[in-house]
Amino acid sequence: MNYKTESENGTTTVQLSGRFTFGDHSSFRKLIEEIRPYGSKTCVLDVAGVEFIDSAGLGMLLLARDEGERTNTAVVIRGARGQVKRMLEVARFDTLFKLED
Amino acid sequence: MAAGKESRMNHTIAVAQSLVQDDIDALLASGAIWEFPNNISVKNAVAQTPEDFSHGSYFSACLLPTDTSREWLGGLTRLNCETFVECSSEIDFADLAPLIPTHDKSKNTLSVCLSTRSAYYLPVARKFVTALRHRGLIDEKIAATVEMAVQEAFANSLIHGNLELDTSGHLSMDSFT
Numbered sequence: 001m002n003y004k005t006e007s008e009n010g011t012t013t014v015q016l017s018g019r020f021t022f023g024d025h026s027s028f029r030k031l032i033e034e035i036r037p038y039g040s041k042t043c044v045l046d047v048a049g050v051e052f053i054d055s056a057g058l059g060m061l062l063l064a065r066d067e068g069e070r071t072n073t074a075v076v077i078r079g080a081r082g083q084v085k086r087m088l089e090v091a092r093f094d095t096l097f098k099l100e101d
Numbered sequence: 102m103a104a105g106k107e108s109r110m111n112h113t114i115a116v117a118q119s120l121v122q123d124d125i126d127a128l129l130a131s132g133a134i135w136e137f138p139n140n141i142s143v144k145n146a147v148a149q150t151p152e153d154f155s156h157g158s159y160f161s162a163c164l165l166p167t168d169t170s171r172e173w174l175g176g177l178t179r180l181n182c183e184t185f186v187e188c189s190s191e192i193d194f195a196d197l198a199p200l201i202p203t204h205d206k207s208k209n210t211l212s213v214c215l216s217t218r219s220a221y222y223l224p225v226a227r228k229f230v231t232a233l234r235h236r237g238l239i240d241e242k243i244a245a246t247v248e249m250a251v252q253e254a255f256a257n258s259l260i261h262g263n264l265e266l267d268t269s270g271h272l273s274m275d276s277f278t
Contacts, residue, residue, distance in 0.1 A: 023221055
């Protein structure tokens with residue numbers, strides 16, 4: 001999994017790309033630590049570039065949500081498509097996150 | 102897949118060039134691949150990458166380099182071979198051995214044996230399912246669904262089996278350090 005971050009006007013946007021699976025824990029942890037200092041009100045996880053996600057990847061998204069709750073940051077998932085969209089639907093992530101196209 | 106397997110007693114194995122002959126001999130002698138290695142005559146075909154092997158040749162097994170790379174994992178689709186084994190002292194074959202049973206009547210099999218380290222870092226499920234597709238063992242239409250199922254089974258066995266990571270209860274980033 002690769003990522004790019006940018007922060008502007010109280011919103012941090014993280015563009016994720018590649019595959020998002022159990023082997024990405026180190027990268028994801030590093031990502032969380034990188035964006036924490038921004039102190040943004042909203043964090044948008046743009047997953048349009050993610051081609052595949054497994055249940056471990058879903059778990060990491062939930063950890064991001066937990067982190068957001070601790071820091072009072074709303075976490076939004078944007079741009080899910082294909083297999084990723086299907087996984088989010090099956091896991092009923094619409095009840096846990098704001099999902100945007 | 103090309104026809105024409107070699108006779109039971111004479112085998113050609115595809116071997117990564119980086120492997121040391123002593124390690125190859127030790128793996129073969131261990132009975133991990135064949136139950137009675139003394140009854141087997143083995144010829145090595147050596148190459149730097151899977152692309153360097155003859156496309157039409159059949160290999161009874163492919164010995165992958167230690168800390169296998171993505172390039173070598175590509176051998177699953179590239180090579181006319183059903184048994185891929187990482188040559189690593191970290192692998193305990195236990196009741197998996199022999200990987201090629203003496204009286205092997207099974208058809209349409211694909212076996213991949215990797216160390217925990219390689220399995221963790223490589224996209225094994227994706228490559229495995231791609232190989233199944235290339236061999237005509239699953240239809241393109243269901244490949245994506247099969248990949249999801251294989252990925253989950255693979256991840257669970259690696260994380261909860263090999264790594265013995267217990268993720269019951271509250272999950273945290275610390276669990277994975």
